[in-house]
Amino acid sequence: MYVSLLTEEVKNSDTIVLIEHSYYLDFLDPKSSDQINPDNAPTYIYKKAELTDSQKKNLISSLNSIKEKDINMFSMCIFAPHHRIEFYKQGNISSSMEICFKCADIEWSLTNYARPIDLMSVLGGAFRNAGFETQKDWASLAKNWQKNANE
Numbered sequence: 802m803y804v805s806l807l808t809e810e811v812k813n814s815d816t817i818v819l820i821e822h823s824y825y826l827d828f829l830d831p832k833s834s835d836q837i838n839p840d841n842a843p844t845y846i847y848k849k850a851e852l853t854d855s856q857k858k859n860l861i862s863s864l865n866s867i868k869e870k871d872i873n874m875f876s877m878c879i880f881a882p883h884h885r886i887e888f889y890k891q892g893n894i895s896s897s898m899e900i901c902f903k904c905a906d907i908e909w910s911l912t913n914y915a916r917p918i919d920l921m922s923v924l925g926g927a928f929r930n931a932g933f934e935t936q937k938d939w940a941s942l943a944k945n946w947q948k949n950a951n952e
Contacts, residue, residue: 803914808864810896810911816889817857819931821848826881827943845946850931859930863923870917878904883939884928900924902935 811817825842852860882899889895896911905921925935 802869803912803916804864804867804869804920806912806914807909807920808861810888811857811861811864814888814890814895815892817852817860818887818889819848819850819852819928819933820846820885820887821883821928821933822846822885823939823943823946824881824883826879827940830940830944845943847942847946848933850933852927852931856927856930860923860927863926867917867919867923878906880904880906880908881939882906882908883937884924884933884935886924 823843823845825839825844828837828842829839880901881903882901884900884902886898886900887894888897896909898907898909898911900907900921902921902925907916907920907924928935
């Protein structure tokens with residue numbers, strides 16, 4: 802059910818945007834007394850790219866290869882997403898998917914269905930094919946982002 806719903810969302814979207822971003826947990830440092838209130842933590846966009854028609858077709862093809870019956874267990878780690886997919890129809894966002902590649906978990910605004918095991922590798926491939934990395938030192942990147950942006 803999850804993959805067929807996602808495949809339809811991909812097919813029906815005019816635009817699909819991949820985003821790499823900071824997350825409020827990146828700013829927490831137990832060794833430092835200088836803490837950012839998580840409610841006030843900034844969200845930095847590190848990279849943003851629109852899927853090309855070719856990348857969209859590849860994603861649909863990869864989604865069609867997933868076996869829906871191989872359902873994944875839910876992660877027990879702390880969900881700290883650094884990647885998002887935004888699906889647009891007629892210029893308006895129709896759904897968004899937050900992805901944590903570290904703990905292999907997803908929150909998608911369109912459904913709470915359990916997702917298949919192979920979905921993470923398909924989504925990771927889509928991000929890598931668009932020039933993104935799925936693993937980084939997110940805390941270091943977030944803490945130095947503003948400084949690096951000003952240089």
